[in-house]
Amino acid sequence: MSAAVSRYFSSSIGRKQLIALSGLLLCGFLVTHLLGNFLLLVGAEAFNLYAHKLISMGPLLYVAEAGLAGLFVLHLGLAIKLTIENKVARGQKYYVKNRTGRGETIMSASMPYTGLILLAFLISHLIHFKFGPHYSTDINGVIVRDLYKTVVEFFRSPLNTAWYVISMAAAALHTSHGFSSAFQSFGFNHGTWTPKVKLLGVVYAIFVAGGFALISVLLHVKGA
Amino acid sequence: MSDNANMTIYLKVWRQTSAASEGKFVDYKVDHVSPDMSFLEMFDVLNNELVHKGEDPIAFDHDCREGICGMCSMMINGKAHGGQKGTTTCQLHMRKFKSGDSIVVEPWRAKAFPLVKDLVVDRSAFDKIIQAGGYTTAQTGNAPDANANLIPKTIADEAMDAAACIGCGACVASCPNGSAMLFMGAKISQLALLPQGQPEAPKRALEMVKTHDELLFGNCTNHAECEATCPKEISIEHIARMNREYTKATFTYYEKERSAGA
Numbered sequence: 057m058s059a060a061v062s063r064y065f066s067s068s069i070g071r072k073q074l075i076a077l078s079g080l081l082l083c084g085f086l087v088t089h090l091l092g093n094f095l096l097l098v099g100a101e102a103f104n105l106y107a108h109k110l111i112s113m114g115p116l117l118y119v120a121e122a123g124l125a126g127l128f129v130l131h132l133g134l135a136i137k138l139t140i141e142n143k144v145a146r147g148q149k150y151y152v153k154n155r156t157g158r159g160e161t162i163m164s165a166s167m168p169y170t171g172l173i174l175l176a177f178l179i180s181h182l183i184h185f186k187f188g189p190h191y192s193t194d195i196n197g198v199i200v201r202d203l204y205k206t207v208v209e210f211f212r213s214p215l216n217t218a219w220y221v222i223s224m225a226a227a228a229l230h231t232s233h234g235f236s237s238a239f240q241s242f243g244f245n246h247g248t249w250t251p252k253v254k255l256l257g258v259v260y261a262i263f264v265a266g267g268f269a270l271i272s273v274l275l276h277v278k279g280a
Numbered sequence: 281m282s283d284n285a286n287m288t289i290y291l292k293v294w295r296q297t298s299a300a301s302e303g304k305f306v307d308y309k310v311d312h313v314s315p316d317m318s319f320l321e322m323f324d325v326l327n328n329e330l331v332h333k334g335e336d337p338i339a340f341d342h343d344c345r346e347g348i349c350g351m352c353s354m355m356i357n358g359k360a361h362g363g364q365k366g367t368t369t370c371q372l373h374m375r376k377f378k379s380g381d382s383i384v385v386e387p388w389r390a391k392a393f394p395l396v397k398d399l400v401v402d403r404s405a406f407d408k409i410i411q412a413g414g415y416t417t418a419q420t421g422n423a424p425d426a427n428a429n430l431i432p433k434t435i436a437d438e439a440m441d442a443a444a445c446i447g448c449g450a451c452v453a454s455c456p457n458g459s460a461m462l463f464m465g466a467k468i469s470q471l472a473l474l475p476q477g478q479p480e481a482p483k484r485a486l487e488m489v490k491t492h493d494e495l496l497f498g499n500c501t502n503h504a505e506c507e508a509t510c511p512k513e514i515s516i517e518h519i520a521r522m523n524r525e526y527t528k529a530t531f532t533y534y535e536k537e538r539s540a541g542a
Contacts, residue, residue, distance in 0.1 A: 150358055240516065241502065
């Protein structure tokens, strides 16, 4: 690797831009995921057909999955390294920890914790659904996986639903800082645009996390 | 100025004889504090008493006492310079406190700012960042005419906002990550905005950031706590400009091999 490349990937600014870029791309993935999930509200057939179409993509799906996994590992790995470095950089902790109230927010301060909740969520999410109970159903003569049944059964439990809602609260906190923070990391800061980008980040967080949470609550109410 | 003229302040101050020794908090009661005193003058009163009692006075950094030298580093009740907007410790007055208040005073805490004694830390890491590129190497000769380099007022003002940095280290002290990005952003901005600084801007950004990282300052995560505590109210817009300068330099700047004399 050339000196310029290794310098960028090891520098504080380079690494935070990589966290920002991977975070924004993951934000994009969440939107497509949410749009797919809305089909859960349309009905079993619509959702199962959509899921079947995705699975039928074959190698393309693996490429997409590998890409997502890569983004996630990059985002997580760099963020963990950064958090550890930042703890070391403080050295001895302050006896009194006080903030001005004009800088750090609950959202920005909790990034490592909401991030870890999302990691736990992601693992449990894959176990529950992707590698969860496998049912089959017949749609117009084609045997497809009845993922709808897996989902509906899962959200029958109030505990499962609560865990999803809590995780989505973490996602809302995480993305409402992360989204606009990414723009600052790339150097976009402007008297007019920055407040709008911050607002957009909050709108995004509420729409996406709220959307996922709403679907799980609706499925729970419907199935219970 | 009447009955308030004699405030009593209860201090909890970090005492540590050297970087190698163990430190601890020591409680002091300071009587006869005037509300018109600065926070540092209150320390002078206390130190005077300590000297009279034959005790070691509290070491703290101070110099100009008019808010422009950047020496008076103190974490007051968990806030750099006491947290009053746009104010250094020396310009913080005791009238902002009430008689009978308890105040905890700690030194800046950052791995890159090793403690020297009590409240004094070594901020020479900032000098190393400057030495890495926070200057121009243009041969200046005689002072040029003031209007030889025409710079639009908006740009000059923006550069001056960045140049207001006094290098006090409050940004590092109050950053939850111990990052020096606001300091460095101000220094990089100040020069990148002006024609004299522009030829060396890419190299400067690369070298200063590299040095910052090597000195074990933390990584910026955009809390903006630095901007909130900066006594010169320097904006994180300058961190954004530094990020732009760094990105631009990374992807567009490299030194070509050239034969001598070419």
